[in-house]
Amino acid sequence: MKYPNGKQFTSALEKKKSTINHGSRGMSLENEINQSNQYYLSRGIAVVHKKPTPIQIVNVDYPKRSAAIIKEAYFKKASTTDYNGIYLGRYIDFDAKETKQLNSFPLNNFHQHQIKHMQQCYDLGGICFTIIKFTKTDEVYVLNFPDLFKYWKRKEENGKKSISKSEIEHNGYKIKYNLNPLIPYLEAVKTIIDHTNI
Amino acid sequence: MKYPNGKQFTSALEKKKSTINHGSRGMSLENEINQSNQYYLSRGIAVVHKKPTPIQIVNVDYPKRSAAIIKEAYFKKASTTDYNGIYLGRYIDFDAKETKQLNSFPLNNFHQHQIKHMQQCYDLGGICFTIIKFTKTDEVYVLNFPDLFKYWKRKEENGKKSISKSEIEHNGYKIKYNLNPLIPYLEAVKTIIDHTNI
Numbered sequence: 001m002k003y004p005n006g007k008q009f010t011s012a013l014e015k016k017k018s019t020i021n022h023g024s025r026g027m028s029l030e031n032e033i034n035q036s037n038q039y040y041l042s043r044g045i046a047v048v049h050k051k052p053t054p055i056q057i058v059n060v061d062y063p064k065r066s067a068a069i070i071k072e073a074y075f076k077k078a079s080t081t082d083y084n085g086i087y088l089g090r091y092i093d094f095d096a097k098e099t100k101q102l103n104s105f106p107l108n109n110f111h112q113h114q115i116k117h118m119q120q121c122y123d124l125g126g127i128c129f130t131i132i133k134f135t136k137t138d139e140v141y142v143l144n145f146p147d148l149f150k151y152w153k154r155k156e157e158n159g160k161k162s163i164s165k166s167e168i169e170h171n172g173y174k175i176k177y178n179l180n181p182l183i184p185y186l187e188a189v190k191t192i193i194d195h196t197n198i
Numbered sequence: 199m200k201y202p203n204g205k206q207f208t209s210a211l212e213k214k215k216s217t218i219n220h221g222s223r224g225m226s227l228e229n230e231i232n233q234s235n236q237y238y239l240s241r242g243i244a245v246v247h248k249k250p251t252p253i254q255i256v257n258v259d260y261p262k263r264s265a266a267i268i269k270e271a272y273f274k275k276a277s278t279t280d281y282n283g284i285y286l287g288r289y290i291d292f293d294a295k296e297t298k299q300l301n302s303f304p305l306n307n308f309h310q311h312q313i314k315h316m317q318q319c320y321d322l323g324g325i326c327f328t329i330i331k332f333t334k335t336d337e338v339y340v341l342n343f344p345d346l347f348k349y350w351k352r353k354e355e356n357g358k359k360s361i362s363k364s365e366i367e368h369n370g371y372k373i374k375y376n377l378n379p380l381i382p383y384l385e386a387v388k389t390i391i392d393h394t395n396i
Contacts, residue, residue: 047318049278054250055268070253073268080247084282086291089323091284120245125287 029096029133029140033083036181040087046186048085048092054078080117081128087186088193091126093118098133104162105132107155115152118145127193131175131185132168141172142188227294227331227338231281234379238285244384246283246290252276278315279326285384286391289324291316296331302360303330305353313350316343325391329373329383330366339370340386 030050040046059072081095095118097109110130118128128145143163151163173188228248238244257270279293293316295307308328316326326343341361349361371386 041318044318044321047315047322047324052250052252052274053255055253055271057251067272070268070271070273073253073271074265075268076250086289086319086322086324089289091287091289093284117245120239120242121284123242124245124284126245126284 029098036183039181046087093121093128096131103165106162140175143172147171234381237379244285291319291326294329301363304360338373341370345369
């Protein structure tokens, strides 16, 4: 069994086990985004936080003179996306997904309720998108929700279960790794906002 | 030891143990807000979710053919507020606090980092506030962040550790219990937004 986001429970140290430090190679997309959000927060550019992993708590011990210990709990499916916050006065909402595929992004990385959540936020004027990382090549893209939804509907209509890499290249925004922030994804979001406001 | 929000870990059933069903009496503010948010969501009025309780996971079992079991974990202090979302195209961010006091609201219900988080969101154009419930009298108020911050600074400056009930009555917005939504707090938020946009 894995995390709802499909990842095994591993420490941040274990994750960065690549011996060659080539850009961010070996770092999880989640860590890269958290680092970037930390930078954006420190500069007063945006407030974006990852939501805690949802847990169903079953049994808790309250020992005297020490912290409560959760003795039994289970991972729950998230009912929303992992990240939200505020940027340029706008509500932003997104999920981050990694794939080991080279030429396509499998849509089963998303659950129906995540798509529905993004649709609900989008309908109210929120800026919704997904960040996709191709881990084999360290390529990161921002894909605006209306584009993602187009492919999601295609899956429902004709069964095509993934978005091809070239479709992502064509519709998405490629994010180049940087020093600070590591993933300057808000530049793409600014472009999306600018287009939305026209 | 209690939850970071100061509540013991009790089931929803236990919480509603009042025998007299006088309005919402006996229901926790959190449940009341969740119910109200469910209504707002179903009508396409706003998307607001409570964030999961942050947990530090220490030990997880992965039994074959069944779900992962968290065997050891601890409650962490939240680094943000409990609720955020989108309403009238605006990013909204707030916390919900109960007090058993009759005539004042103790400011130690807030942590420094929650105030800082609201300040950061507010500075970027977010609508930040707190919902306060006086549980003895079932009175609920929305207090806008700038007002909350005024009293927070007063605490730091002259040590007054609470906001008096009359100050809340004067500066806040009283929310009358309703059927649907149970707590129509977004009416007060609309007033705040209208004043912000002037």
